[in-house]
Amino acid sequence: MRFRTWPRTTGRTRRFAMGSTVLLAVAGMNAPAVLGFAGDRYHRYEISRPAYKAQYGFWQTVRIPEHFRVNAIHATLLRTGKVLIVAGSGNSRQNFDAGTFRSLLWDPVRNTYKLVPTPADMFCGGHTSLPDGRVLVAGGTLRYEALKSAVTRAAGTMRIRNEDPDHGHVLPRGTVFTAPDGRAYRSTARAVVPPAVKTTVRAADRSGRRRPQVRVTASEQHVFVEAVAEGGRYVTATPAQYAIRGLTGADARNLYGMGDRMTLDKQDFQGIRSAYEFDPVTEQYEPVPDMRFARWYPTLTGLPDGRVVTVSGLDDTGRILTGDDNEVYDPRTRTWAKAPDHYFPTYPSLFLTAKGQLFYSGSNSGYGPATEGRDPGIWDLQRNTFTAVPGLRDPELTETSSSVLLPPAQEQRVMVLGGGGVGESPRSTARTDIVDLSAPDPHFTPGPDLPAGGTRYLNSVILPDDTVFTTGGSADYRGKHRSDILRAQVYHPGSNAFTPAADPSVGRDYHSEALLLPDGRVVTMGSDPLFADKDDTEPATFEQRVEVFTPAYLFHGDRPRLTGGPAVLRRGSAAAFTTPAPADIATARLMRPSSVTHVTDVEQRSVALGVTRSGGAVRLSVPGNAALVPPGWYMLFVTDRRGTPSVARWVRVV
Structure with missing residues (x-):
């Protein structure tokens, strides 16, 4: 973890003030003289101080026993609070040839680990949580590319x-x-x-x-x-x-x-048709019928009725699917059916809107022509129309960008952050742009530039206090030239500005993930750089270290608590939850658990609930719109007037 350097006056003031605070604290506690510290030791001391944590948060490395370490390609938070980490073959041809496919269950509360039998190579498939808490995993790898x-x-x-x-x-x-x-x-x-x-x-x-x-x-x-x-x-x-x-x-x-043609040309990755549901109770994969089309790099997005639309990917010959092959999965019948036609590049970011349409932000990852399917727009599945949304700056730099439905979801604003050029382009952008989908004529407007400059592979995580934590990424393709960015920051939708957070110590670029845990912390994992040195001469290894970020809001004193209440919430109704201090509860949020890969997380959303106080309870009102609150399991957070969140309660919305 490095001490940050920010170019703005506020950053310089902050550094001076923090330095003064630490010097006074050292003198007051009779700690070793500052001049006696080695720089790194002193920095570790400084970032461990309560005042620093309360302003910038704190990072810790999770010690995973060697036997349980996997290449984290995919990560989904389960309704049990455990994290399903899927590697499949983990971008290792050796593992693929050996049929070694791995998944890991991590319990962040008990810090325990369990390897799960993995029946197919789910490497670079798609996934999403279903209404009953199971996880649908579809597609993966049939064949590795050959130059x-x-x-x-x-x-x-x-x-x-x-x-x-x-x-x-x-x-x-x-x-x-x-x-x-x-x-x-x-x-x-x-x-x-x-x-x-x-x-x-x-x-x-x-x-x-x-x-x-x-x-x-x-x-x-x-x-x-x-x-x-x-x-x-x-x-x-x-x-x-x-x-x-x-x-x-x-x-x-x-x-x-x-x-028609048989050639000795380069051969791309190829996808599989296989699909599975992961059961968080039995902790096993269960096969469901195959998709009609093989997919590698697909996106799965939940719909208001609990079905899942599945788009894009490379098929089992290595060709990108053309858009007349989209499919819908119905978890009630475990069947696949044809979906409306529209072409998207691989891993497109598709967000369910309050009108029941899907918004394509332009973010994508990996494959597809540079001139097709890159423009953002609103896809109406009922009419099968696609309406372009204009105004996105650097539109040619949306590959490996991050997109997020800003909190609260009722405001219907989507933010696009960073990104790079198509394929192995070295270009990246610091651009953030925001679109208000509730406007009569939606269009993007400029947001603040990313503090670290041009960034690809940025992970963005919604927090319970209606901010967005962003971390990692690299300036170049897959971290080339040692371009990983060891910085983190918090975006504040209300002020439309970033503020600094503590720096991570592990770089994160391609094949990295970040997600919110039920205790309000953020876990980051994965990273698959091409090279280990600045000159790009030494091959790199997959990053298996896991870091957990504790946001500053968890260093502000006692947390609010919900001590009782229902486990099932109905849309359009209200429910009472007991709490020791109802007057302290300022907000309540339903937060959908993340299912993320390739910095693509279209499921996370934060829905604001109405809050009224009575006696020793708070009464929380759930919106009635299924497109705003899709069926399924959510983390219920309440926050106090300082923005400190409770530990989440798991509730099911029906």
Whole structure:
């Protein structure tokens, strides 16, 4: 942890005042003379002082036993208060090849750990909490990318067609497709090919009379294939029909492959169709039906009725999904259905608005053309319309940016913070912009620049006192040139300004997460820099240290308490909660638990509750709008007049 340097006059005044305070305190307590401290030791002493903590907060490192350390790619706060940390293969080809997929359950209260059997490579999938507190995890990794220099077998997409209307077919991984010239290619995944579609139409016969006729339309499924042997002779750009080895008779006639190009080009990551629900009670993954489309880097967003819309991602051939493949998951029936069409780049930030629409902030991560799907806008799923929202500055620098629905959610304001250029661009921006979605003509207006300058991968966490804690990030792509930013700050929506917070000691860039804990602290984890040195010559390792930030509001004295009340709240109604000091309660907030990856957290929101006081209780009123308060489990915080929050109570909103 470094002592901050802020360019503004207020920062210089703060440093002088704090320095004077510490000098006086040292003299008063007969501590060792300041000149006797080594700089680092003195700094550690200084940031541990109560006055410093009360103004800037405090960081601590969590000591995780080596056996339980994982590469934190995804993190979700469960209704039990535990944190589900998903690594999957953890961006390690060695783990992937070995089938080593990991998930960790961390209990931040007891500081205990449990490794959870992980049935598939959930690395870079999507996830969100369901109304009953389970976590839906969908997609992940089928195949790691291969750079052109490493590709030795020609490969491409094979479209499998089935003309049999009575039977579907399952082709296992390793199915061989043979071209008329004898060149053969082997599938890298299982393919489920449905029956052909049979329809009845009325058509004129030879006599001119219109009679019903049956028309059969071949079904189609695709699969990635690679040559059975190495070498350039398997490269082809000639479309061809491929026979499927092992089929005979009618099956061989009805089922065949159609291939266009087989190349030795770079091969992108590929996604899986698998989906699971994680049960926080049994602490196990339970399989649910596969998605229709494979996804790697998708976004899952909850809807007012508890269903989940799932968009974007790379499919099982490495191509980005085009937008006519969006899906909706219904947790009541555990089924997938088609969703309205719209194209988004991967990991788009989609926020549920109070009108039941989805707002795309422009934030995204990783894949997609630079000129498509980058513009912010409001997606109306009922009408399937997309209305652009103008005014975002540096619109070409939204990749790896952070977005947050500012507290309280009733104000319907979304903030975009930082970001960078597409792909491996070194560019980043300090821009923050804010849009008021409740305005008749929503448009972005400038917010304050980020104090550290251009920042990618910034994590943003809503706090119970209606502020937003932001931390980490890097100035360059994946922390190149040692550009991790060891700074943190708090954004205040009321004053539209940042104030400094204590500095973290661990850099966080790509594959990092931060989320609010029920006790009001913030945990940060993960980070996957490319290099370990400023010259970018030494490979870096995944950051497995975990840090917890205790905000300044927890150093201001006793905390308010709720001592009793219901576990279920109904929208549009009120409920009484007992408390030792009702007059001290200033605000109440329902805070949806985070489910975050790649600095994308579209679920966190803070909903203001009405507060009335009577006797030894406070009566809290819940808004009636399901689009504002989607069904599910929430942390209920109350804060006193100093902004100090209680420890959260878990409640379910129905």
